[in-house]
Amino acid sequence: MKAIIIDDENKARSLLHSMLQEHCPDITAYFQADELEQGVAIIKNEQPDLVFLDIEMPRYSGLQILDFFDNQPVDFQIIFTTAYNQYAIDAFKLSAVDYLLKPIGHEELKQAVQKAIDLKDQYSITNNLQELKKSFKTLAANKIALDVPRGLLFINHSDILYMEADGMYTTVYMKGDKKELICKPLKHFADQLEEGALFYKPHRSYLVNINSIKEFNKKEGGHLLMENNAIVPISRVKREEFFEIIKELF
Secondary structure, eight states: EEEEEOOOOOOHHHHHHHHHHHHOTTTEEEEEEESSHHHHHHHHHHOOOOEEESSOOSSSGGGGGGGGGGSSSOOSSSEEEEOOHHHHHHHHSSSSSSEEESSSSHHHHHHHHHHHHOOHHHHHHHHHHHHHHHHHHHHHHHHEEETTTEEEEEEEGGGEEEEEEEETTTEEETTTTEEEESSSSSHHHHHTTTTTEEEEEEETTTEHHHHHGEEEGGGOOOEEEEESOOOEEOOOOHHHHHHHHHHHHH
């Protein structure tokens, strides 16, 4: 049985390789790649039986692997290796494609490999990957992923009070007096949430959750009082639009 490990972290690849050699004797040949395109090229040339695939990598996410196999059979099993937290694991459980949560334990590794060996149906493999992609679209419809130093933090839209721009950074204010400074501009989040009725940009430096507005005060040109008693300005050119949206929603 042949396997490939696709992960942008050299240490993670080496550790998983060592664990497989020690605990999974069914795997007799190994390949490695540090990004998805290189991994796909190896898969097409070497035709491994099993792919250990990281999700969060530069350029392409592991979840995009099917995009490289249009109209081609997917005749390998995939085990995702991920540092995602419990929210993401809920999405993984919606499909039969397996996952390993980093740091990987040897018992979980052995069980995942055995599961991959047992699952041989080629149609099921392709279908399961499609279901996984659908699961993440469902997750994205209700949550937002924040890049934090420890990994990825998945937050319900309803738990966000507002976001404030700080140059190329954004501070995300959440319920429970929590906040996170994210190394992305406010536009990144505004574009991501523009189709959601919950969020509105009353000022170039702010994006607010409409359901978290406690009061509109018309003093000093107008401002919004949020649930945490923070004051968010509303620009004059946005006031009329704001009242139209409120009228439609409430």
